[in-house]
Amino acid sequence: xxxTQTLPDARGRFGDYxxxxxxETLSAALEDLEEAYRAARGxxxxxxxxxxxxxxxxxxPTPIYYARRLTENLGGGQIFLKREDLNHTGAHKxxxxxxxxxxxxxxxxxxxxxxxxxxxxxxxxxxxxxxxxLKCEVFMGVHDMERxxxxxxxxxxxxxxxxxxxxxxxxxxxxxxxxxxxxxxNIETTYYLIGSTVGPHPYPMMVRDFxxxxxxxxKSQAQALWGRLPDYVIACVGGGxxxxxxxxxxxxxxxxxIGVEGGGKGLxxxxxxxSLQRGKPGVLHGSYSYLLQDEWGQIQEAYSLAAxxxxxxxxxxxxxxxxxxxxxxxxATDHEALAAFFLLGETEGILxxxxxxxxxxxxxxxxxxxxxxxxxxxNLSGRGDKDVEVxxxxxxxxx
Amino acid sequence: xxxxxxxxxFLSRESRSEKLLVAYLxxxxxxxxxxxxxxxxxxxxGADCLEIGVPFSDPxxxxxxxxxASQRALAxxxxxxxxxxxxxxxxxxxxxxVPLVLMSYLNPILQYGMERFAAELAPRGFNGAIIVDLPYExxxxxxxxxxxxxxxxxxxxxxxxxxxxxxxxxxxxAGFIYCISVTGVTGPRDTLDSRISSLIPxxxxxxxxPVVVGFGVSRPEQAAALGALADGIVVGSAFIRVIGSFQxxxxxxxxxxxxxxxxxxxxxxxxxxxCCSSSPVVIR
Numbered sequence: 296x297x298x299t300q301t302l303p304d305a306r307g308r309f310g311d312y313x314x315x316x317x318x319e320t321l322s323a324a325l326e327d328l329e330e331a332y333r334a335a336r337g338x339x340x341x342x343x344x345x346x347x348x349x350x351x352x353x354x355x356p357t358p359i360y361y362a363r364r365l366t367e368n369l370g371g372g373q374i375f376l377k378r379e380d381l382n383h384t385g386a387h388k389x390x391x392x393x394x395x396x397x398x399x400x401x402x403x404x405x406x407x408x409x410x411x412x413x414x415x416x417x418x419x420x421x422x423x424x425x426x427x428x429l430k431c432e433v434f435m436g437v438h439d440m441e442r443x444x445x446x447x448x449x450x451x452x453x454x455x456x457x458x459x460x461x462x463x464x465x466x467x468x469x470x471x472x473x474x475x476x477x478x479x480x481n482i483e484t485t486y487y488l489i490g491s492t493v494g495p496h497p498y499p500m501m502v503r504d505f506x507x508x509x510x511x512x513x514k515s516q517a518q519a520l521w522g523r524l525p526d527y528v529i530a531c532v533g534g535g536x537x538x539x540x541x542x543x544x545x546x547x548x549x550x551x552x553i554g555v556e557g558g559g560k561g562l563x564x565x566x567x568x569x570s571l572q573r574g575k576p577g578v579l580h581g582s583y584s585y586l587l588q589d590e591w592g593q594i595q596e597a598y599s600l601a602a603x604x605x606x607x608x609x610x611x612x613x614x615x616x617x618x619x620x621x622x623x624x625x626x627a628t629d630h631e632a633l634a635a636f637f638l639l640g641e642t643e644g645i646l647x648x649x650x651x652x653x654x655x656x657x658x659x660x661x662x663x664x665x666x667x668x669x670x671x672x673x674n675l676s677g678r679g680d681k682d683v684e685v686x687x688x689x690x691x692x693x694x
Numbered sequence: 695x696x697x698x699x700x701x702x703x704f705l706s707r708e709s710r711s712e713k714l715l716v717a718y719l720x721x722x723x724x725x726x727x728x729x730x731x732x733x734x735x736x737x738x739x740g741a742d743c744l745e746i747g748v749p750f751s752d753p754x755x756x757x758x759x760x761x762x763a764s765q766r767a768l769a770x771x772x773x774x775x776x777x778x779x780x781x782x783x784x785x786x787x788x789x790x791x792v793p794l795v796l797m798s799y800l801n802p803i804l805q806y807g808m809e810r811f812a813a814e815l816a817p818r819g820f821n822g823a824i825i826v827d828l829p830y831e832x833x834x835x836x837x838x839x840x841x842x843x844x845x846x847x848x849x850x851x852x853x854x855x856x857x858x859x860x861x862x863x864x865x866x867x868a869g870f871i872y873c874i875s876v877t878g879v880t881g882p883r884d885t886l887d888s889r890i891s892s893l894i895p896x897x898x899x900x901x902x903x904p905v906v907v908g909f910g911v912s913r914p915e916q917a918a919a920l921g922a923l924a925d926g927i928v929v930g931s932a933f934i935r936v937i938g939s940f941q942x943x944x945x946x947x948x949x950x951x952x953x954x955x956x957x958x959x960x961x962x963x964x965x966x967x968x969c970c971s972s973s974p975v976v977i978r
Contacts, residue, residue, distance in 0.1 A: 320852035480878040591773035592805030
């Protein structure tokens, strides 16, 4: 099947998806951003700056780890983990936050803003801002602030201001809306640092590019480790940045790619975050993509125990990859993700982020059906320290 | 629907002697029956055109006042179909016919179906549409569909819009040109962006369509200052605020809306002929 390498097109479209559906006030800013990004991408000095930070500050390349006890426990295919949880700040989000942070400096912006759900992107942005000497304000839903308290404290300690968003459902969707309203208002002084492959063009392209370092590393590490590419690569999908980061460089290779959405309380309940599997295409936050919405086009509340998956939309490139069949999308429920969270902790001594635990849950179902020589690589996008309170509460409920 | 109404809407700037007061209402706030009463009061107060807002769950370009009104309308079960129905009722009930412009975010229209939407506006009494998150480069299909039905797609211009883009937008525009007064979301403000005093003449040079200014406009002094520069103003949040603050005495809302519309219209009219751009005290 053909996936062209040149996507998005000049209009910021991945097939029908993507685009720039924004109020007029933002149009000029998006043009400037695209121009600045294209210039930076082609500038060896920028690439060297970013590369050096990724090596010496973030700790890249992240290792690929063979989960031997887990593999033996499950039986079947061999399970490997791409350890994005070992990055500075504990998740893949820092790859993008530093890339865009450097871009903000290039563009002469003194203030950066961000939205955050689980708080990992907020922490990564606050970190980049501290490092680069920029003022940082992070929009976060009140509901998320409560369930990710630890990350709120981290952001504040790093010198960022966390702005509570109580509108709507008080989750990631509302934080994005509020961040966009702020950007419309402070457009001259502010760089809006989006944390996922969502929003108007050029954001989905730019965030994918900054995260592609994950998949590029996989390609070279795979040669050294196995002399070939893995058979399966699995990643969780909220907005979809860790998934595209590992998928994008592998789209033209013979690798099965699987994206796992937040199944919440089940896809047949109304409480899930499976935009690709249960949504319909529409426009939210500047791009055309699959959305959870009612018959009148009003956006519906998403639900997942993992705050980072709790978003009613998804990156437009994922919508394209779903329609053309290159990536298989599935879901894991809260319950399955929690089981995976514990199993990885008990067998390997690694606490995964609840978001990443969705990818693990999918792999745990798949592995026993495969023969021993098959290689499954999971993008372990973040660490689970931030989730221990939520997990403890859930365990209390179920015991 | 009378042909004269369509003509009225498309009158060019030169043939119009009066400054325009465009009044925004969030349809169904707090319910659709009340919206009819509010519309009547605004028209009696002197509104020349009504902008009927379709409530949306995620209104990116709106401030707290319209966000709250939209949430309330959605909770009351308002949807695009019902807002189109409101157009029909207004066509019948308004004491004086004024052009109706439907204002919406794109997604409700996409789910309704763009062709179906375009085909239903005129029969339901609407003369134009404003789609907040459909900028020039994404708007071609919609514009063609609406044009076929003789419905104007009213374009938005912002203080940040650059000149080459401005030319393209204005060229394709119809009905009137909606010039955003501030970089920001909707809602009353004390000061407006100084760039609009140079932006408005630039737009006027490019088109004979009326140029009206909205976002942040709430007070008669602002109306007077903008009346000297532009062909009219759009006022929204100020009316919605009136509706919100007299909820305990709904009888007074009509009176208050009519009074505010009258004051704004008077301030606009008093600036007739006073076309110097150096006066506006409220422009930062």
